[in-house]
Amino acid sequence: MPIHRRRFRVEEAIVGDMPSLPEFDGEVGPMHHEIMSELRAIRAQMAAPDHGTATASTAIGVSVSNEVAETQALLETYRAQIEQCEKLKVELDLIYDAITRTKREIAVLHGKSFNGEEMAKVNGELGAVVGGTEEATQQILEAAEAIDNAATALSRVTSPDQQKLLSEEIQERVVSIFEACNFQDLTGQRIKKVMTTMKFIENHITVMMDIWGGVDAIKSHAPPVVDAREGDAKLLNGPKLDGDDGHASQNDIDALFD
Numbered sequence: 001m002p003i004h005r006r007r008f009r010v011e012e013a014i015v016g017d018m019p020s021l022p023e024f025d026g027e028v029g030p031m032h033h034e035i036m037s038e039l040r041a042i043r044a045q046m047a048a049p050d051h052g053t054a055t056a057s058t059a060i061g062v063s064v065s066n067e068v069a070e071t072q073a074l075l076e077t078y079r080a081q082i083e084q085c086e087k088l089k090v091e092l093d094l095i096y097d098a099i100t101r102t103k104r105e106i107a108v109l110h111g112k113s114f115n116g117e118e119m120a121k122v123n124g125e126l127g128a129v130v131g132g133t134e135e136a137t138q139q140i141l142e143a144a145e146a147i148d149n150a151a152t153a154l155s156r157v158t159s160p161d162q163q164k165l166l167s168e169e170i171q172e173r174v175v176s177i178f179e180a181c182n183f184q185d186l187t188g189q190r191i192k193k194v195m196t197t198m199k200f201i202e203n204h205i206t207v208m209m210d211i212w213g214g215v216d217a218i219k220s221h222a223p224p225v226v227d228a229r230e231g232d233a234k235l236l237n238g239p240k241l242d243g244d245d246g247h248a249s250q251n252d253i254d255a256l257f258d
Contacts, residue, residue: 101208101211102211102212105204105205105207105208109205122193125194126194128186132190133187136183136184139176140177142176143180144173144177146169147173147174151170153166154166
């Protein structure tokens, strides 16, 4: 008759309600020790932490950390790019403002100085100056010639009546010279108008130069000055203004003939 062995608490905790193995002749069955060893190993694995899960969790944590670091690096890169874009926008706004102000100055110049009516007026004033100067010069020369002739004739005649006529002619010619000299006043008024227009243009051009950095910044872009004149035209550098250099004075010319 088989003998049943009492199960230990360890066995009950591991195998639960599994039936106990029969004993034969007071000894445990032949597979008892092997089965119990396997059950203990399974129980130990179940009780111990899952190394695979821990390893996977560690790998996931490392991956997440790497992703976070890469995201932070991208954010820093984007932040730097945004700062550069903001600086570029400021520069573009300045350029846009400069272009707008330059267009405004050009529009003022076109409306006030470079339109057909205004430039025709300036050209007309300069033409009147030249024409008035030529006319006055011609009148003065004719009067001077008439005075010279009358003075020569006056020294030869002895008749009082003829002397009186010649004297009156000389006086008339002198008055004519005085009248011709009035061209200077008219010429001055006309030239003043032209200078006002030129000054207006100069002021607005100076403003445009200041918009783009001033005279020094503009000079760096100026093409080299090349004198394309030939022959006698290349020798015409006058008349000399006060303070101009590079012109020979009258004393220098006189010294050549000494």
